[in-house]
Amino acid sequence: KAGVTQTPRYLIKTRGQQVTLSCSPISGHRSVSWYQQTPGQGLQFLFEYFSETQRNKGNFPGRFSGRQFSNSRSEMNVSTLELGDSALYLCASSLALMAALKGNTEAFFGQGTRLTVV
Amino acid sequence: SQELEQSPQSLIVQEGKNLTINCTSSKTLYGLYWYKQKYGEGLIFLMMLQKGGEEKSHEKITAKLDEKKQQSSLHITASQPSHAGIYLCGADKLDLLSAGKSTFGDGTTLTVKP
Numbered sequence: 001k002a003g004v005t006q007t008p009r010y011l012i013k014t015r016g017q018q019v020t021l022s023c024s025p026i027s028g029h030r031s032v033s034w035y036q037q038t039p040g041q042g043l044q045f046l047f048e049y050f051s052e053t054q055r056n057k058g059n060f061p062g063r064f065s066g067r068q069f070s071n072s073r074s075e076m077n078v079s080t081l082e083l084g085d086s087a088l089y090l091c092a093s094s095l096a097l098m099a100a101l102k103g104n105t106e107a108f109f110g111q112g113t114r115l116t117v118v
Numbered sequence: 119s120q121e122l123e124q125s126p127q128s129l130i131v132q133e134g135k136n137l138t139i140n141c142t143s144s145k146t147l148y149g150l151y152w153y154k155q156k157y158g159e160g161l162i163f164l165m166m167l168q169k170g171g172e173e174k175s176h177e178k179i180t181a182k183l184d185e186k187k188q189q190s191s192l193h194i195t196a197s198q199p200s201h202a203g204i205y206l207c208g209a210d211k212l213d214l215l216s217a218g219k220s221t222f223g224d225g226t227t228l229t230v231k232p
Contacts, residue, residue, distance in 0.1 A: 006160075033220065106151075107151075107163065109160040109163070111159050111160040
């Protein structure tokens with residue numbers, strides 16, 4: 001079956017603009033998590049969506065938002081882009097909520113979207 | 119402070135040699151993932167360890183979880199150039215307050231010289 005698909009793969013934006021990234025999870029997976037990866041900060045958790053609801057959020061400003069559709073596809077939006085937002089944005093899909101207290105869930109990652117802010 | 123610390127940060131080994139990467143948590147580990155990443159690409163799931171003392175193997179890669187030491191190790195036997203990449207450990211529940219906020223180590227960059 002198809003893996004996690006992220007579009008676009010590469011994006012160049014100007015400071016102050018906004019951007020929307022898309023993530024299509026593996027068929028049947030209901031959880032989509034988003035991460036930001038930079039050389040300085042490493043891989044950091046942004047938020048997780050499950051059944052169209054944001055279930056967990058990392059420590060990022062309100063400029064970072066997301067949503068999930070009924071088909072589990074998710075979009076991430078960053079408004080008023082800053083140079084420091086340049087990063088590889090990864091999404092991961094899993095069957096169950098990754099935050100489930102009863103155990104951990106295997107997650108599958110997409111190839112990522114490389115965002116460059118100039 | 120870093121909640122998941124990996125060591126070493128980078129590693130260069132000769133093809134055929136064995137190697138070990140460690141991941142140490144500053145908090146109680148309820149479970150841990152290992153991923154491999156090629157530069158600029160997504161993460162490839164390697165293994166998930168859920169119980170203390172658990173050990174899993176896949177091809178030439180073995181991972182163990184030591185709950186008492188709050189540590190996991192990833193061991194590669196007879197390394198090959200295809201093992202080269204960045205290895206990341208991650209956990210999504212280091213304590214009840216941070217449940218769901220996935221945390222990752224900074225990664226270990228492995229280079230395998232032919």
